[in-house]
Amino acid sequence: MNRADEELYTLVLNKECTGRKNLALGMYVHVPFCSTTCDFCAFYQEKPSKKGMDSYFGGLRKELKRFPPSQPISTIFIGGGTPGLLKPEQLDELCSLISSFDLLPDTEWSIELAPSEITPEKLEVLRNGGVNRISLGVQTFHPKFMDALGRQHPVEKTFQAYQWIRQAGFDSVNLDLLFGAPGQSLTDWEDDLAQAVALAPDHLSTYCLTFEEDTAMFVRLSQGKVKIDPEREAEFYEFAWDYLPRYGYEQYEVSNYARPGHACRHNLNTWAMNEWIGYGPSACTQYQGIRRKNIANLEEWAEGMHSGNQPKFMEEEPLSSSDFAQDAVLFGLRMNQGISLPQIAGQFDLSLKQFSAMAKFLDCLVSEGLANQLSSGNYSLTKQGRILCDAIACDLPDLLPAS
Template identity: 50%
Template sequence: MSLQAKPSGPLTPLGLYVHVPFCARACDFCAFYQEAPRRGDIDRYLEGVASEAAAMLTGRPVETIFWGGGTPGLLPAEDLRRLGETLLKQLPGPPREWSVEMAPSAVKPDKAAALREIGVNRISMGVQSFDDALLDKLGRQHRANQIYRAWETLREAGFDNINLDLMFALPGQSREQWLADLNEAIRLAPEHISTYCLTFEEDTALWVKLSEGKLRRDVPQEAELYQLSWETLEAAGYAQYEVSNFARPGHACIHNLNTWKMTEWVGLGPSAASQLGGRRFANVANLDQWLAGIEKGLPARVDEVDLTPSILATDTLIFGLRMNAGVDLAKLEADWPDIDLSAVRPWAQTLVAEGLALLEGNSLRLTPEGRLLADRVGADALELLEE
């Protein structure tokens, strides 16, 4: 397959994800691909993104852009500006939503100004906790005082759409500590809050500690803290719209919503994934191999899958149920008439009988109890519709 990916069908808006792999040091829980920020590698990366963007962005409108990492905000201001201008050259117009992940320690006035200049209108800041002792246990590089300085810098730069990422079920974290983190985030009044249960990914420092018996998961506590999250945030005016995401009215993340609804998106950079032209694939998670593929016009890709109707119908059901709006079963059946979905409605009735879902007409959505078991429900749906 050549580097260029021609769109199929009507020119509907795309999502664009850019993976910026540079990070000062890996956090103990992080399994994302990352590299140390060496000047030569940053320059090579920026040149590679420019070439890949020219090949992959073929004139279709891009509705949303999301820069993730790594730590995109680790790039100097001039590199952030260069990366943004590189993308804008390939687009017919500016995106509706442009998000950039930032670590509190990387937020500086010149970087915030550069992001505003190129059109970034949403920041997602990886706070995780306001408790310095808990941040230490996660291997985070920032402290609570840096969160507050970063917050002031972003607001002063004019950002009026900010997400704060928080993490619960941390080693040694009490119910009171999690509630304190939630309340401190609420006090800052961001437009969006994401809350994630700590997961132990293989090949991370926390996974090693878990496998050695130095840490233990407390599944009942995880459920308790999750329930505390939605009760506390709902009372503060943050509506839950997906298992881990809460927003004030009008501030749900459009990029993520479109992804969960199985639209198309392009991923640029090493390890970035794409869903485009009836295929799903990821760039190799290696800077040198990714660059070599771009230079040859033969992208180094992994996990290439032809998106059959069965795969898309299954993913629509699984990700749809993670959203509070749920799934319209009649639309699912109409969108995929050639797929045998006869088992879905009886399965939905089983979920209802177990108290895990509500079925109102054709609308199937999880109850709070069902959202606590969303991963299990998704696994059941996958098994139900496996080819």
């Protein structure tokens, strides 16, 4: 993690160290429309229609009124779905709804856009509306893998969209890349990375293709048409870890890289187990000690917002300080900076004694070459450990109860 981002991360954590009243607050808005479904996609989304858009905006206006953030917002992320499917006037309304709340002066405000939906007019609306960071869903520059993933945009659209984004004056741009598509070689992956770097974005997210249930890719997996190859996936991960820092993109998390000062603050806020409120169908919230997920059905969600009754959630659970601390360890270990058990204990008002089983487990990882002990109670994963971070997360011991 570079110096500017290290300071940023410390700031995010320190807000929490002052007690759980002054948490940095994130806002997530889910726009649940996609014209087609990518073969790997497990996110909730619907085909766009006039009726659906009306339900969405009606529900969103109500939801923002019923569950307003009770403190200034430090990060905003508009995701989907495909938020870029909204018309300029709808994007304008979305921005107005969001900016009617108290936003901190340096709020990071991102929107996810698919290359084929971007127009100069929409970008102008977004920029005037307050958005200051664009996350472009590139996935790959190779048409054959675009087909394999069920993505629809021609590669030229990516270049055109990127040029328009810069011309519109956005100085913080992320590119999302996906690796591990069936048939993709390391050379293909290197070419994707090289093309991404040549565009000079400020941030890169590189995700491994996953096979989620109820996706076309999962069906192909169950039919034996594609297979999971963890060794090959590890090679792709390691290749990017070595490649991108050579071009000024410092890795700060297993799948994320940034130029100095461009680490995604919304993600840092989430991984530090601060708070965020999610709006829109299927959006998740972690706020005032409760984690919940909105209903993943546009009509039901909108109806719930319009009725005077408490809306139903798909999941809703109160979390204890230990639950938050456990997740802070889990997500913190994915960060290159690693974790500080004393800091997490202070953050969640727990005693360091409650972390003794955790510390023992982390000491074992150190002896196996999977983690480094940076100083007393401070650990980060080694490269080998980061390859195994999902397995390590499953094996983390629970924090001990307070004695």
